[in-house]
Amino acid sequence: MLDNISLMRLNEFMIILYALSVLLYFIDFLHNNRKANRTAFWLLSIVWILQTIFLFYQMFINGRFPVLNIFEGLYFYTWVLITLSLALNRFVRVDFIVFFTNVIGFMMMAIHIFAPSNAVSAEVSSQLISELLLIHITMAILGYGAFSLSFAFSLLYVIQYNLLKKKKWGKRLIRIQDLAKLDHMSYVLNVIGVPILLLGIILGVIWAYIKLPDFHWYDTKVLGSFMVIAIYSFYLYSRIVKEWQGRTVALLNIASFFVLLINFFLFGSLSRFHFWYS
Template sequence: MADVRWVYDVTIFLYAASVLFYFHDFLQSNRKVNRLAFGLLAVVWCLQTVFFVSQMTAKLYFPVLTLFETLFFYSWVLVTLSMVMNYLFRIDLIVFFTNVIGFVVLSLSMFAQETEMIEQTKALTSELLFIHITLALISYAAFSLSLVFSIMYLVQHYMLKRKRWSPLFRRLPSLDKLELFSDRLNMIGLPLLLLGVILGAIWGHLVLSAHFWLDPKVGMSTLVLIGYSIVMYQRITDKWRGSRLAVSNLVAFSLLLLNFLFTDISGFHRWM
């Protein structure tokens, strides 16, 4: 692992530079700087992919078990989704805001002490567990992007109500588009999370005791599912629209953050 550690270090450095260039473009709307920032981000994605594949090859399992691996994979998913969104919809701001989150997550991975898996842990893991974790992380990334769109919606709604026509306002998509993008990402994230929870429950039933349902992490995951299900139901039935829907999306994401924090007090979800 040491021979590819430099890839991780260079990735951190280039990611920081990309975010700084995006911040410069955010303030002054400079297209040359924007292209430079996106180019660096593309290099960051390539380096992250190389590092991730090298981990998978060296460890002979899909590396999403330790806190370090989880944060790194989550950051990689955010970078990937932001680039895809930018390619499909050409929204520079979503790339900037999403990668601020991605860079923070990747930076936090520097402080996560990566430990080797003990033999007992290896015996308890299976492909089912890897799929469960992977689906959950991808759903988290989709919900994160949905949160960014909701925040952008609330910012634009606030500016419209107060008739503040700043350069930032002109760069934001319409309210309808922001609401639509947020809704579509929730429609991606919710079934993925549901499937991940189902697979996790199957794994828990096969490996753990019958009382694994009482684990706080399981309870919080259920609350997250309920929260986003309520948001989606209210959106489909047109009972919640606009800023109310955006605020409810923020509340649902706060449950997701609590669910992530509950990992360390869980009986079997603890970071290794």
């Protein structure tokens, strides 16, 4: 028989695999990357196998089908979504449906894992909530890191562009990478950063609902975080749909980073709860 801590670790492992799968499906969604799609499919398959084992384990120890409360229902709902996603990906190939379905599934699974329930002790529930906060902060920082590197590449792009335009040949021009590579790297980092930050925000909202009695959607930090996601999503939209290129999209990326800094320093300090972690 598995104890509560072992079950908690298993669920945490599943949520990490699920997050990686969603990230790879997002990359495939943007670039029609079949390798990313296949890897996401196999990661999702592993999550499904672990979920199925856990589902039957719960049936065995409880002597019933585990859907009698909201937390059990969320878990079964997530299992159904993943099952349908795998079937669609395997037989129908509706890739975009699979991606968006799994964003929903990830949210439901995170709520199931990290929301306290009567099935676990108060100590384990408290630890889960604390670890949810830790994962939220870690994913947000990783997303911010990707955006910071993307900003650096865009800044180098603008510098190199101006040097070429003014025909200032020299060692500085040679040492900076060519424009195409700088542009590509800034774009790739944003493709990585957007889903990571989005997943981190989702986990943060779940934590706030669980932990804070006075959580409000109109809090400055909440609004600022969604504004950051919105402007970087607009960057991706401009790049992929509108096919913006060159200096224009580099300047948009630089402006997006300044919005991120405003959110991090100004909106964070104005937030009613964001630094009240306990």
